[in-house]
Amino acid sequence: MLLSQGGSCTSKRLSFRLVAGVWTLAAFIFLQAYNSTLFTYVMAPVNHPLIDSMHGVAESTDINLLFRYGAALNAFVMDPNATGVFTKLRKNVEMFPNSRCYLISQCLSLITPGSRNTFAEARSYQLGIIKDNFEKTGKCGLQLAGDCFLSLPVTFALQKRSPYTETINRGLLDLQQTGLIDHWESWFRPMPRKCMANVKKGDKKKETEHLPISLKNLTGAFVVLLVGLSISFLAFLVEQIASIAERNVRR
Secondary structure, three states: OOOOEEEEEEOOOOHHHHHHHHHHHHHHHHHHHHHHHHHHHOOOOOOOOOOOOOOHHHHHOOOOOEEEEOOHHHHHHHHOOOOOOOHHHHHHHHHOOOEEEOHHHHHHOOOOOOEEEEEEOOHHHHHHHHHHHHHHOOOOOOOOOOOOOOOOOOOOOOOOOOOOOOHHHHHHHHHHHOOHHHHHHHHOOOOOHHHHHHHHOOOOOOOOOOOOOOOOHHHHHHHHHHHHHHHHHHHHHHHHHHHHHHHHOOO
């Protein structure tokens, strides 16, 4: 439209008009890209973040906590004298009548895609459950959403003032620090490679973090449009100034 206003243009400064025309076309392309991105942002479903700690379960009202009657968590949560996070977890349990089960299979039957149920159990048991589920279904349908919440030590019972107490304590610490216990566990319970990403501990740094798109990602389009409009307006002013100067020379 800029290049065809009333027939042929007698001005020789077509470069300025060409800049304005090209930028008008580029602005139209940027505007269409902006509209498509904005439409995708508005219409995209908003997924709830993955709960990665028991504190997140306690603060959420739409997540159902499942655990066994014989689990250590049952003793802490159902204790009438419990305080803090355990009080909030007990309220969560009371709102969901089927929150406790006698068998692990009973709790796992409630873990279905799309549900807001989470099963709390010892990490070693959880790894075994994930492995068994993969062998049955061929898919990694279960995932660890967090790391350790209750640290219950496993001890050796020795005679009082036993001369082997210090030696055993040092030996256990060495096994933990060198990672031999985790290595031995991988021998007895090998995890399929497809499910390795589902059992990573929460203290490990994520390799890639995919952030959801937001309106802040669209500010660059406005910046580009502003710069282009400024250049086009500057080109228009230069053309007007040159035109006025040429008229004065002719006069």
